[in-house]
Amino acid sequence: MSLITTLARLEACRTGRAQPAATVRHRHLSERPLVFVPLTTAGEAGAPLGALVGTDRYAPRLLAVPQPRDRDLRFTFLAELADVVLPYLDAYTEDVEAAERNETDPETGKRVKVEVELCADAPQLIVPSRAGVDFVRLLGRSMRFRRTAEQDPEAPYPAPPRVPLLGRWLTHFGERARVPGSSLLPAMTDLLARHWATGQSTLEDQHLGALLAWIDPPDGSTGAEAALHAELARDPEGQLMCPPAGPATDPAFDNKLLAPAIERYDRARTALATAEDGPEADDRLGELTAAEREIRELVLSRTLPTWEKVWQGLDLLRALPDGAHVEERWTRDRWSFTAHRDRIVAGEPPQPRRDDAVTAANKLAAREREQARLEAQEALDDPLVMAGRRLSGEAFAGEVTDVVMAYSESKRPSPRPLVTVRTEDRPHLGERVRVYRSLGGKPQAAEFVGWEAEDLLVLRVVDKMGRGKEPEAGSVPEKGDQLCFTLFEHEQRGGPKLPDPQETPWTHGGPPGEAAAEAADPLTSEDVL
Template structure:
């Protein structure tokens, strides 16, 4: 945990109210997100009990499973969920814009510009907490391989139409949620904890009601007191006033209300189904309202300058998966091959490095944390001396002296970078400390001044100007190219098998199945 976040948490605990960790919003928020609040049976994560889903804050769609042990009722729930989610997801598929990209010409092997489709917008799914994201991934894995009666008339327990398609989209959302900075699938607790620090633990922050109590407590009540009430206050019947919908249920609700209601449903008593729906809705509605309250708080923050660029990558991801679905490609495999897994890991590491750099450049408060860690420094220019490089064509290499109160982790010749207007970056190299006691140091500009013998106007900072340099790159590059699956060495699984092996597999026995 960064030191500045630790300090913010200590201040929040002392003051009884959350403290900001950002001055801008670092995640994209759709104008019309799809909010999904699931509820599962305790002890059985794959058995859905119900959900609230929709884009209308005042009119969510209630889905309930009166008996989660009944396979037919679970399939009916999935079919209703697919009918609610897929039209929203498909609603962005046909609004396109044209983008120019460079692709390799198969005949010449050279990069040539081509016009490709890019969806103008993409769907955004918001769940209450990180456990909701894991539930979406679990549902995707359980649905995408289901066979329908149209696909296989002889399959036992065929899935309703569109359920496998929903599984493919849920799997894609879950995969994108593992990419740092991606916004196709977001948890409200993750969004809020990125922008505010509370006086409770990270585990307690997963309770959306308690988290919101720290950030936006009722008038006249401290955040700590409001959070304690949200976590533990109960009514006269012993039920939580703020059910977590985490998506697991509260044991008191299970034992005192849910189990008797299910018993009445199993006995086919009149009104039992409607009673179960009311119980499920009562557990879900507080969390539904809390998600929208968090959405309002986040919208009050201005978006970061580079948020739109990251959302564009999500749009590319959505467009690519749309094309795979329309082309009739098979669902995502159960396990990635070695090359795909390495590419995913490399892309996520690069995305994390890029996200850290962009957030610091967008937000002075985040940059302050990098400065405190010695990864950046800010100061005032005290002098500029003109110098030139050695060689047949000398180029300007001005020496810039500045005074700073920061303590960057610099060594002689270390590369530093300064953000310029228009998203450009000016590189420099650390020369030496002139006076370590006063924080005076010198850097040598190595670029960003044009191609002439005289630096372009405004490209060299002037005495008295405030500047900020970073030790990290502003646009970090990715790693080396990964080989194609057919070129994978035998140490990583070898190329895909093209001919059946001479050794027959062991026959299936009863011990192979649970």
């Protein structure tokens, strides 16, 4: 946690209201996101109880599982979820635009630019909290290897069509959510906590109701009072008035309302199975329908408050202007979505249960690179974030007081102007340490020469001045300019190239004794878009 964030949290405690942690929005928000509020049963990971899902704020689709231990009912739930999610995803796969991508020529081995298709936009799936992201990942893992009756007629529990396809998409969204800066599968609590600092812990910020209570408390109440009410207030029946933002349920709800309702459903279903045809069967069918309706109403009562709070959070976030680099990060999400669409259309098998050593190393390196890029871009986009980097000595800002033209000592002298900057910051500078400023959206580097006085430092500009003997216009700071330099690079460099999986040593899964790859499931009509 940076010093500026700590100060903002202390200020939130003093004022009783969350303080801005950013002046711009650092994450992309779709014009038509798909909001998914899941609910699970206690004691069994991945057993869905129900969900609210949809793109219409005022008309969500309610899904419920009256008996979560029944596999058939679970698969019915997953099939209904696929009927909502897959058409939403398919709507983004047809509209494409031409884009260029660097690829290796198999004949020459050189990097060349090729024209490929890029989806013009990508879907966005929003869940209430970080636990919802984990649940989406778990659903994808449990669904993508399911066998359908078409694939295996003797499968003991054949999944309905399109369930494995949805599992592959959810797995991709879950993996993409681990990439810093990605917006394909954001959690609303993480989005809000990134842009506002509350007076509670980061763990307490995962309660969506408490987090919104700090950001927008009711009139006459402080954020702490409103958050406490959101966490603990119960109705006369002992049920939480603001249920947790899923997918877990409250024990009081499980014991007093849900368990009796499921028991009534089980009794009604057993009675219907043993009833004889005629009026008795009609009565038992009516009891079963009433029991199922009761469970659906219970699920709705637990998910609807969270559904409304997710949309309230979207309203708050949309009031913030976009950061300058948000669209660039969203373009990388579009490339990711397009690539997974192409893998499915090409008939590739589902994602493996475990990554090989090279794939895992590539994923880790990519996430580390994206984390560094995200931190740099947020600082460049947001003066409030940059203030935190300045307080930590990773950046400094000041006024240019003097510019002296100098040249390199070489056969072809190049301009190396000396720029004197007056600053009150205390950056961690050493001899010839490089610093960077943004010039036309590109980083311009300078070397630290030394301190002239307590608040005066001298820099030597070393690039982005053109190829002539005289610098191009606007490429050299002028006296009186207000500039901000960073000690961190604005663009992240790629790491070393990793070997192919077949070329790794046996300690990392390569030869000798290489294990045979799992046989891929046969391609069916349900596996393609």
